[in-house]
C-alpha cells in the first residue's frame with residue numbers, strides 16, 4: 001500500500017505551497033531547550049529559525065545566526081517540542097469550534113476517524129487557506145458499517161436520533177458492495193478507510209482487498225474478529241484493540257501474537273482515556289452535561305451544542321451494570337496494551353474525541369498521562385507516540401513529527417520540562433502551526449472565541465435544529 005503514502009505527502013506539500021506567502025516571514029525562537037523527538041538528547045539554549053511555514057535551521061544559539069529582519073521570540077527557560085498528533089477524533093461531532101481547541105492545546109495534526117466527509121473537506125480547505133485556525137486534518141472519511149447495524153439505527157424512533165447517521169455512516173452488506181463502495185470512496189480525497197462494524201468475514205476481506213488495490217489503508221475497530229483474522233485480512237491499523245477473552249491464551253502466546261503485529265507494522269490506538277472516562281461516577285457524567293456554566297468541569301464551557309446533545313444520549317446509555325462490565329474490561333485492556341508495547345507493537349496516542357467526558361485538545365494530554373502512569377512508559381516514550389511515531393504511520397515523517405531543518409514548523413512551546421513530568425505538556429507558552437506563531441495571549445483569545453462560537457449556541461448539524469439555546 002505504498003502509493004497512498006506518496007499522496008499523503010503530496011497533500012502536506014500542497015499545504016505549505018498555499019500558506020507560504022510570496023515574501024515569507026522569518027521567526028526565530030531563541031534560548032529554549034529543543035526536544036526534537038529525533039532520538040537526539042535535548043539541546044539546551046538552542047535557536048530555531050522558521051521561514052514561512054518551514055523550519056530553516058535548528059542548532060546551538062552560539063553557532064546559529066539570526067537572519068536580518070527576523071521576529072525574535074525569547075525562549076529562555078522554555079521547552080520546544082514538535083506539535084502533537086491526535087490519532088483518533090470525530091471532528092464532525094465535536095463541530096468546527098473544536099478545531100480551535102486542538103490548536104490551543106498544542107495539537108497541530110488530527111486524524112479524523114469517521115465523520116461528515118464533505119464538511120470535513122470544507123474545514124480542511126479553510127484551514128489550509130488560512131481562513132480558519134485549526135490543526136492539519138488527516139481524514140478517514142465516513143464510517144463503514146455492517147448493513148445490519150445501519151438497519152438497526154434506522155429502527156430507532158426519530159426523536160431518539162441525535163446523530164444524523166446517514167451523513168457519516170455507510171452500510172456495506174456484501175463483498176460486491178464492499179468493492180463498489182471502496183472504489184467510490186477512493187476518489188473522494190480521503191486518507192484512510194475507517195471500519196467500525198462489518199457484515200461478515202467475506203465482506204471484511206473484500207473491504208481490505210479493495211482498499212489495497214486502491215492504495216488505501218484500512219484502520220479502525222476489529223472487535224468482531226480474532227487478531228489472527230485481522231492480520232490475515234491485511235488490516236493496516238487498529239483502534240481500541242485488545243485480545244478477545246474467548247481466545248484466552250497464555251502471556252507468552254499473547255506476546256507472540258503482538259510481535260506479529262509489530263513485524264507487520266500494524267499499530268494500536270488504545271484510546272485509554274475514553275474507557276477511563278466511561279468509568280467516572282454516574283453522578284459526575286450527568287452533572288457534566290447539565291453544567292452550562294462550567295462549574296463542575298471548566299472545559300465544558302467550550303463544547304459545541306451538538307456534542308452536548310450527543311453526550312446526553314451517551315449518559316442515557318450508561319448504567320451501573322454497564323460500568324461494571326467496563327471496569328472488568330479496563331484491567332484487560334491495560335494488560336494487553338502493556339504487553340503490546342513490551343512486544344514492540346506500535347501503541348499510538350489518540351483519545352476518541354466526541355466520547356462522553358473527553359475534551360477536544362485536552363484529552364490527548366490525558367492520554368499521554370495514562371501512557372506514563374498506567375502503561376509505565378517514560379515521558380519520552382509517551383511523547384514519541386504523539387509525534388514522530390504517528391507521523392511515520394501517517395506517511396508524513398518527512399514533513400511533521402520532529403524538529404528538523406526542512407520540516408513544517410508545527411511546534412509546541414512549554415514553560416516546564418515535559419521529560420520531568422508528562423503533565424507539563426499542558427503548561428503551554430505558545431503554539432506554532434505551519435509557521436504561524438500563537439503566543440499565550442493569542443491562545444487565550446482563541447479559547448475565548450471558541451466559547452462564543454455559533455455552534456456553541458446552536459446545534460448546526462444534528463436533526464434537532466430547533467432545540468432552544470442553553471442559558472448563557
Ligand SMILES: [Zn+2]
Pocket residue numbers: 088089090113352
Ligand atoms: Zn472513534
